[in-house]
Amino acid sequence: MSVPLYQAKAELFRTLGHPVRIRVLELLQDGPKPVRDLLAAIEVEASNLSQQLAVLRRAGMVTSHRDGPLVVYALSTPDVADLLAAGRRILGAVLTDRDALLDELRAGAATAPAPAPAPAEGDRDRAGRGR
Incomplete structure (x- = not known):
């Protein structure tokens, strides 16, 4: 079978x-x-x-x-070499995409606004929110 x-x-x-x-x-x-x-x-x-x-x-x-x-x-068969070459191309594309994403994340971190500081202890109302 x-x-x-x-x-x-x-x-x-x-x-x-x-x-x-x-x-x-x-x-x-x-x-x-x-x-x-x-x-x-x-x-x-x-x-x-x-x-x-x-x-x-x-x-x-x-x-x-x-x-x-x-x-x-x-x-x-020469097809084995072709398969290895295809694997290399795929790996190159995947790693390039990851590098591009990493660059984008790094660039976004540099331009993203800084988080607002937490309110000081005395600046909270009764509900626990900052004034």
């Missing part, structure tokens, strides 16, 4: 939900790389990298082949 498309998409995005996996995919955008090069660039334990590569392989996002004693990984 096949899964609904939205569920398959959710699984795809869960696969991308680990920083080591994202970094591997980023590095592979420049072309196939042996595991030793990935390991040197990412600086994680070999067993951790191996686990993350296995997840990416099972998800179909990378392929691997042997080249003599080396195991070389590559993106399974």
Whole structure:
């Protein structure tokens, strides 16, 4: 029985939900790389990298082949690089919007009237309001 498309998409995005996996995919955008090069660039334990590569392989996002004693990984399709580029654009837009909102809040704080000081203790009427 096949899964609904939205569920398959959710699984795809869960696969991308680990920083080591994202970094591997980023590095592979420049072309196939042996595991030793990935390991040197990412600086994680070999067993951790191996686990993350296995997840990416099972998800179909990378392929691997042997080249003599080396195991070389590559993106399974250029669409993976396109997905990473889209993520970068989205992140840039979101962060820009947040920066703009933060600037607006800061500018508003500088121009907003100061709150009225609370009335002094002797300046209250019987209802507790300032005169």
